[in-house]
Amino acid sequence: MSGAQSIMKTFTLLFILFSYSLLHGEVQPENPVLPPVDPAPVGKPPAPVIVNDVKWKGEMKKFQGIWKPVAAEYRGNALEPSDQNWTLVVSDDTVIQLRSGNIHVQGSMELANPSKGIHRAFWRYSNGTVNNAVIYFFVGKDSLVTCWNGATNSIPEWPTDFSSGTECGGDYLVVWKRQS
Secondary structure (H helix, E strand, O other), X not given: OOXXXXXXXXXXXXXXXXXXXXXXXXXXXXXXXXXXXXXOOOOOOOOOOOOOOHHHHHHHHHHOEEEEEEEXXXXXXXXXXXXXXXXXXXXXXXXXXXXXXXXXXXXXXXXXXXXXXXXXXXXXXXOOOEEEEEEEEEEOOOEEEEEEEEEEOOOOOOOOOOOEOOOOOEOEEEEEEEOO
């Protein structure tokens, strides 16, 4: 699949999610679907912000709960969420990815300062060698779009585009729906 096809598919998925959210009153029409992306901060994740700050506590609260994917891509190829049987669980600053009900990776989530509207998180896993540099945004309160790069035994570079399989995108692009 070409980069253009992957981007088109990504925008189609986001448009469907945005339309669904509009119909169900989860997002206001004046809210943008995609935050502006700043190509400048390519590279290793900056030091995380201190989560005790009131602003960041509010941002961390948005993640709390159990999330299931409704659409996913890996390196530009569509994944069937039901085949992957993923679950993302966030409790306080702990992030757990389950695969078929079993812990795949578990660790801490740290928020990094946003860069010109793009929100960043770092998922640092304690039970494995992979860490994820994540960009994200919420659509309403119960839909989350994440794009991330993972790296084994090192710190991955941030994606700078909400796509997968492209030069500026991440390894994964996943749209999540909150279950609880």
